Amino acid sequence: MCDTRCETTIGLVLTVDLARVSFTRFAVPVAAEDVWTSDECEIGFPATQLVPSWTARTAPGAWIEVALRARAASGARTKWYVMGRWSEAGDPRMSVPGQGDVDGDVAVDTFVARRPVVAYQVRVTRHGAGALVTGLGVMASALPRHPVTPSDPLAAEAVELAVPRHSQHVHAGHHPRFDGGGVNWCSPASVAMVLGYWGRGPEPGELDWVGADDPAPIVDHAAMGTYDVSYQGTGNWPFNVAYAGRYGLAGFVTRLRSAAELESFVRAGIPVITSQSFKSHELPGSCYSTNGHILVVVGFTAGGDVIVNDPAAPRDDEVRRVYPRAAYENVWLRSSGSGGIAYVLHPPGHPLPPCTDGNW
Template sequence: MAAGAVAGPAAHAATAGERVNFHKWTTQADFQSGTADGVTALAGDRQGIAISGTVGTYRYKDPYLHTTNTWAYSTWTSPSYTPGFGATELVSSWNAQTPAGTWLKVELNATMEDGHQTGWLDMGNWASGDGDVARTSLSPSAGVYGGVSTDTFNAAGGHTVQSYQLRATLYRLTTSTASPRLWQLGAFASAVPSRTGVSPSPLGGAEGIELAVPRYSQQIHVGQYSKYGGGGDAWCSPTSSEMITEFWGDGPTAADMSWVDPSYADPSVDYAARFTYDYAYKGTGNWPFNAAYASHYGLDAEVVQLPSVDDLETLIKAGIPVAISVAFDNGELTGSGYGTAGHLMVVVGFTASGDFIVNDPFSPSDTAVRHIYQRGQLENIWLRTYWTRSDGSTGYGSGGVAYVYTPHDMALPPVADPQNPTW
């Protein structure tokens, strides 16, 4: 998971100069606006692109699966997009399906404040399965302009992103006629001054709403399949993703999970951990890999930064649970009983007084997953970018990073600031 991400504007919880923008390409017209080299934009909303004729081959020696294969490929390159401010961070995410014998790569090319470009930076090699290629982040450097850390492009001090392009490369075995289908490609770009906290927010109308999201504990999976990021103790992200995916009636089938030890409870959590695992990062917390996992089941899945609790409440009022990325010391979040350098939990509602109702996977059992956390505490923890620990070291917060997964035909509600949209 990326640390130190930043959020965008909000009427009550903002720092001056704070900006965030999410942009995506998802319709046929969107994809026709880009440059296609061997791909076709399929008719209809959210149908996406697929290979129509490959334009080259690539021989890839997978360092994790220890296989070597020759892949045919095609590419789609987005138009240049300008978020309207100088961004210091950018996280891409994508929605796709990759049949056996196929995979895809997403890259970023950023134009900086001095007009220079970073060149194409690998934001991730991804497949829904793990038999053809290992899902990997590459964390390439952009030299003096910054670089990618797992899933996040961080601009070096004094530099900002003025515009960017995304490029998707679709691969298939030279012996195959199958194709990946990519129906959404997007990114959030953000800039915010460093902050240790935000002002408390007023209630936003979601009081008394609680969504019936399945409750899964990551902790009951401790010791299971430790090759996937150390086992359940580190599986907060896929456990949160699986809770939301199953809330929408999706997820792996019994046949999909047949490899899981039958004595293990909640095998879908083991499944989600395996198929979000980033072999380079050696963990399951890669943000876009989690979104892509949910999208494999047909969901529209986005990694965003929400400017404030207002936007979080807007989603809850629309019936949409949201996973939020947090970090805090033991004692900062009353009732949690732990501290963490990075954690995902699912906001499922708000109490009548406005406190958060959360499915926190770092709980000893499924029945213990439901927590009520104080509004001011969790709001501050989620939206800050850093804090000073008792030992004097610095801890880093996500600044409002969240997973938003919805059915493909469900319109997202409007955000608080229409001049600077989150979606």
């Protein structure tokens, strides 16, 4: 069982059309040894995926490694899987491929179990002097096999947060060493928007390398700060959370299970970054298809439809879009996509909405 070093909330056994999710926060002691290992944490149901996320500060030359191992219902434990090596400077900043075995594998940022697991441990190894872990969480989940059941709006009043708007496509061809902008930069563009909403981000001197004619240097900086040299992309979920942590935000990756849960965050003043995939006809108004895309949910109309800042728009002034609630909820929550994945980024003092089902 978990001890006082982690705060655990266990997901309820839900109806078959909802994911089961358990999110656990850990407090890594400042004075811990270079290798810190949690106690074993019970999940509460047979899980098929584990996703850690973290925020940390690393001095030049310092970095951290985050690893997980799990226990099956039979009692057998897996080996340790490395879930990421990370530093602010990017030396290193990488996922670790080629770890698959009979128990599971690591798909960039997600441990995918080949047999369900019921408990896990997390390990943080600090390399070099001056690495401080400021936040650590692990999300365990089991995705449903059945269609999504639409949720009802929480309120009849519209809400919309004043989140800056950045198109990823105005950066097409920028900085090929960080995956070249354009279609590949949906995640850093979304994180840059949320940083701007909270009044956080790099100082002007940190942007000198970007180029004077760049329409939004903060997006290029976010791409540089999230780029995974192994995956060769900027879409590593925990790396995007860790990048925001450089600028004083708390953050985590989890699964939300309805647009109503998403709406509760927005009505608490917190924009949420979500991951989804779809064909253009499945999400009216999108005008594009995608195998995986990140955008920012910034509001809800009086009728409950979803207001987003979608960086897939060709220009900044077209980024704001309204998507039908049921269509958006379907493409976001279904298990053939990312299954309700969300990045939640907020100042540490800003309260989260009440949670009753254990996923934040």
